[in-house]
Amino acid sequence: MIFVVGIGADGMAGLAPASCTELHRATVIYGSQRQLDLLDVSVSAERKEWGRPFVDGLYAVRDFDGDVHVLASGDPMLHGVGASLIRLCGPDRVTVLPHVSSVTLACARLGWSVQDTEVISLMTAHPRTIVRRGGQAIVLCRDGSEPAELATVLVEAGLGGSQMTVLEQLGGPAERLRDGTAQDWSVAPPLSVDDLNVVAVRYLPDDRLLSVLPDDAFAHDGQLTKQSMRAVTLAALAPRPGELLWDVGSGSGSIAVEWCRSGSDCAAVAFERDEQRRARIASNAMRFGANVEVRGAAPEAFAEAVLTDGGVTGVQTPAAVFIGGGLTTPGLLDSCLQRLPSGGRLVANTVTAESEVVLLQYYSKLGGQLRRFQHYRGEAVGGFTGWRPAMPVTQWSVRKP
Template sequence: MITVVGIGADGMAGLVPASSAELRRATVIYGARRQLDLLDDSVTAQRREWGRPFLDGLHAIRDVEGDVHVVASGDPMLHGVGASLIRECGADRVTVLPHVSSVTLACARMGWSVQDTEVISLMSAGPRTAVRRGGQAIVLCRNGSEPAELAAVLADAGLGDSQMAVLEQLGGPAERRQVGTAQSWASAPPDGVDDLNVVAVRYLPDERLLSILPDDAFAHDGQLTKQSMRAVTLTALAPRPGELLWDIGAGSGSIAIEWCRSGLNCAAVAFERDEQRRSRIAANAARFGSNVDVRGAAPEAFADAELTESGVTGVQVPSAIFIGGGLTTPGLLDACLQRLPGGGRLVANTVTAESEAVILQYYSKLGGQLRRFQHYRGESVGGFTGWRPAMPVTQWAVRKP
């Protein structure tokens, strides 16, 4: 049996009796150096620090015969090793004894209700993924420099008025809080922040929208899927939590960003030939904290994902693909269909006769749903109002068997 014990910055003194007893009966305890150092002399077990890469440590625990213990920070099931061990070893082999989480402690210090507060982890992502257009969040940081980095990112995103508090060594004798705004910390970062910290952020101004974004929310050069078409396109793509989208011919990145906004942990890869547009996509994604990986032209930039010691290289397999440009590029549609897994969705929009001919050819072979959208906008005609048509858009949506 694998027993995971959560521990706080107050060490053994803060543990409930059941957790203390587990650690005192242990023969081998794995953990990070910081947590292992919190154990007192009453714990006689052999102490083993996590190796690198982290996955090797999980495999070492998985392969141990008999009982093994793991000590982890706070609640091991909140962005912690508990969930990783259960995925690797199975729930029947893992028992978790949680401590009070840093999120709960931070909310208590701030006077915030936990259910109204988003939790954002930077353990495997950069500070730009913590950008929000309103609300409040507890941001879990990897080290003492990330609060200042987060402040700079928020200030650059037009959120300089956001209220920030860095909470260090929560629950321990050295607990400390420093407060400021994103703008003030961007120019004068807080001093001597401990590596064990979280940041409480109230995002200002509050510009949250749950609907499809207006067109002027994106920087663009005219290559933009308009708001009304974005709405029907997202409906056809049908995003689900945690899925990955490939946005081909991404233009401003509006579809990729809307995809990321639509559900928990949704991510996108944007393929765009033009270098200036690639920079614009990255800036638009940063404004909304969207997890968008910007790549070059498709299909040349397609590459199979490969796991290495430094992480995943190449482009991971998508759950869905959107083609907003480049349909007439030789081999593009075949390359997309080849890389789309069974059950994956492909949606293509076009306004040109040449691209429509390509869509019709594939529709005749693969089926799916074929639609044409025509939108009109009311505009002034002298002293009156008339309807001005936008270019009609042909859309093909298909699910790979």
């Protein structure tokens, strides 16, 4: 049996009786050196430092003969080793004894409701993905350098007025809280931040939108899927939590950004030929904290993605592909379909007759759904109002068998 025991910065003094009992009867305890150093002399078990890479430690615990104990920070089920061991070994082999999490402690110190606070872990995410257009979050940091990095990211995203608090050694005798703004900390960050820290962020200004974004929210050169078409395109793509999109002929990256905004842990790879547009896509993604990787032209950039029995290597397997440009490029549509896994979705939009011919040909062979959208805007005609049509958009969507 595997026993995962959460421990706080206050060490053994803060443990519940059941947790103390488990550690006192343990014969072998795995953990980081910092965690193991929190144990006192009453714990006689052999102490094994968690190896690197992380997965090696997981396998060592999984393959251990007999009962084995693992020491974890705070709540092992909150971005912790407890969840990883359960995924690897199954819930029947793992017993978790949680401690109070750093998130709960931080919210208690700040007077924030936990249910109203987002949790972002930099153990797996890039600092640029912490950007939000409002609300509040607790960011779990890897080391003491990251609060300053987060402040710079927020300033670059136009959120310099955001309020930040770095909370160090929560629950322990060396606990410390320091307040500031992203703008201030990007210039003069807090010094000597302990590696055991979390950062609380209240994002300002608060301009959250739950719907698709207005067109002027994106920097673009005219190559932009307009708001109304983005809405119906996202509906056709049908994103699910944690899925990856390939946005081909990305233009401004608007579809990739909206995909990432639509659900938890959604990510995108944007393929774009033009270098200036690639820079613009990256800027738009940073503005909204979207996890978008920007690559070169399709299908040339697909050369790094090789289809194998285990999926796609080089570029992570997409759950869906959107083609917003380049449909007449030889081999593009076939390359997208080839790299799409069984059950994956493909959606293509076009406004040109030549690209529409391509879609009609594939629709006749593969089926799916073919739609045409026509939108009108009310505009002044002298002293009156008339309807001005936008270019009609033909959309083909299909699910790969």
